[in-house]
Amino acid sequence: MRYYIVAGEASGDLHGANLMKALKSLxxxxxxxxxxxxxxxxxxxxxxxxYADMAFMGFLEVLMNLRTVLKNIxxxxxxxLTYQPDVLILVDFPGFNLKIAxxxxxxNIKVCYYISPKVWAWNQKRVLKIKKVVDKMFCILPFEVDxxxxxxxxxxxxxxxxxxxxxxxxxxxxxxxxxxxxxKKIIALxxxxxxxxxxxxxxxxLAVADKLPEYQFVIxxxxxxxxxxYDNFLNGRHIPxxxxxxxxxxxxAHAALVTxxxxxxxxxxxxxxxxxxxxxxxxxxxxxxxxxxxxxISLVNLIMDKExxxxxxxxxxxxEQILKELKPLLEGDKRxxxxxxxxxxxxxxxxxxxxxxTAKLVYKYxxx
Numbered sequence: 001m002r003y004y005i006v007a008g009e010a011s012g013d014l015h016g017a018n019l020m021k022a023l024k025s026l027x028x029x030x031x032x033x034x035x036x037x038x039x040x041x042x043x044x045x046x047x048x049x050x051y052a053d054m055a056f057m058g059f060l061e062v063l064m065n066l067r068t069v070l071k072n073i074x075x076x077x078x079x080x081l082t083y084q085p086d087v088l089i090l091v092d093f094p095g096f097n098l099k100i101a102x103x104x105x106x107x108n109i110k111v112c113y114y115i116s117p118k119v120w121a122w123n124q125k126r127v128l129k130i131k132k133v134v135d136k137m138f139c140i141l142p143f144e145v146d147x148x149x150x151x152x153x154x155x156x157x158x159x160x161x162x163x164x165x166x167x168x169x170x171x172x173x174x175x176x177x178x179x180x181x182x183x184k185k186i187i188a189l190x191x192x193x194x195x196x197x198x199x200x201x202x203x204x205x206l207a208v209a210d211k212l213p214e215y216q217f218v219i220x221x222x223x224x225x226x227x228x229x230y231d232n233f234l235n236g237r238h239i240p241x242x243x244x245x246x247x248x249x250x251x252x253a254h255a256a257l258v259t260x261x262x263x264x265x266x267x268x269x270x271x272x273x274x275x276x277x278x279x280x281x282x283x284x285x286x287x288x289x290x291x292x293x294x295x296x297i298s299l300v301n302l303i304m305d306k307e308x309x310x311x312x313x314x315x316x317x318x319x320e321q322i323l324k325e326l327k328p329l330l331e332g333d334k335r336x337x338x339x340x341x342x343x344x345x346x347x348x349x350x351x352x353x354x355x356x357x358t359a360k361l362v363y364k365y366x367x368x
Contacts, residue, residue: 001027001366004085005034006076006100008054008093010193010222011262013037015115015161015355016091018168020045022359033083035076038223048079052224054096072096077103084109087366090134091115098126101133112136112362116155120147122292127151136365138358141303142348156361159354162262166247166269167352175248179240184216185254187326188272189239190246192259193222200279202233205257207319208326209239215254215330220246220263255329257322264309265299268345273329273338276300276309279317303348308341 003023007016017039024030024043032045035054041047054072073096080088080100087110090097094117101111116139119126127148130137137155139145148155172178189209191202202219209217219230221243230241242249246263250256250270258264260278267274276298296302300309310325312318328334 001086002031004080004083005089006097007036007091008051008096012091012093013039014165016040017043018161018164018355022355026359026363073099076100087112105133110135114138114358115140116144121294158357159350161354162266163352164355169247171251172248186252187215187217188249188253188256189217189219190258190263193224197259201259201277204319208323211323218249220249260297268300268342271342273335274309275325276311277317278313304345
């Protein structure tokens, strides 16, 4: 079978790669063409465009880069049409992927969607469009099944692919030595994979590091950046940046400061106490606050349906407030309580196997 996969962010690259691996075990002659990243490329096939050239954060930022976004959409449509895949598999990234789904459906290309757009958060009527342009939807959050059912759409719950990635992780024996990390407890900084995230969040994270010299702070470097990107913010600080070793960092971390996104759930599943941060352009945040209809922004809190991790958003996201929330997580009752909640979260998430389950459902659909 010929598979065309579109992933537009670092998390999509991870989940897309695991899905490709699972599909190859079922379909030994599988051919892949894709928008994605280094992890998907490592599985073989043809990388058409890297997600580093596609990911823009926030309403205003998308508008400012609209020409690039539209150019990428047009290019993707033409490339899908030229390739004529047996199936188009879209991974999250809804602003882009729903347009590709609509186009593919018009040209009688089968459309599977892996990791549902967060339509439950805002503009829920988008489900009506999804019903028309997506043949099979595979959800990774338990509450999404009931949400879609309310809109008259049957979807498959496959579990969460992060569990697959974490289950497959093997710690590096020499991680601490490789980065010259000493005996001080580590606080991991996960500032995200977009340029805007670094600009808005990394300075505050580093300001917190200045206040806690008894800990060693380590930055999880995104594959879309190099050391020079981080040096622009470090201003001579001796804070290591680790690339391609985020799970090793979390494995050794005592606590973490994490940009809202998939990484908040990964951090929790590694049982690392965390504070969740989010900051963006003022206009984008103002628009989001008018549109978004959810109580929380982090996956940890959304899945648990209560505040397990503290979320500091926009004006609350400053070095002073971050430090205030981080300190109680370093030792004491608040740390113990969050770790207990993490265990309940892990129980709720279930077992690994999302990639394999999704691959089997896609393969069954194509061969049914």
